Amino acid sequence: MPEDLSQPPESNESGKNWEEHNPDIEREITIDEFQPYGTLTLTLLYFLIVALMWVFMYFIEFGGNAPSIIE
């Protein structure tokens, strides 16, 4: 995606760049320097919950609910 598209339209009108509009921003980083470890942790936690629920649903609710169909 071209970078100008991610900028708010008014920054183009005034001729100022995005950082000048947001003086709180101290440092600009590239995409690879951005490291959302919190999101990574939540994603891993979510995958773990899905996997555990699947194991419970499949092996206990579905497989272990005897009597079962034997033929």
Add this chain to the structure above:
Amino acid sequence: MHIHKFEQFWIKLSFVLIAFFIATVVYGFVAMDLKVIGDHATIDPQNLQETKFGNPGVREVTKNGQTEYEVYVQTIQFAYSPGTAEPIVVPANTRVTFYITSPDVLHGFDVAGTNLNTMAIPGQVAKMTTIFPESREYGIVCNEYCGPAHHIMEGIIKVVPKSEFDKSNLVE
């Protein structure tokens, strides 16, 4: 296209998850020997009278020198015949094969709290074999919406000890 390495990681992880799901299902059907209902037979739902479903109930059969039982059940709006008006009585620790069909609309035959569960489809016969390990009562519920009284459609399977099984109620 450049993808952030974290994003690459969880895209890969979702494929691992899918592979894991498929592997558990394969494991269940290969190693745990799980079974589901397949297509057994088709039947004319208008002419059940001429079949064993015309005289539904529990039958005694001998297979491979063993005494087994066959249960023919009609699912009708809004009852199991047999099952609702009178319970289906079968002995424990014996092979029991259910044959289930419907003369009217789609129903469900779900033995609550167990893995015994099938659709009852007009024109099709569902077949499932099981062994009830203990004598107790099981409820049957209809789990396919079949009409205005669907929610009260239920039946009972009474599993009794082999020694107490009364053969005078068998049908011929």
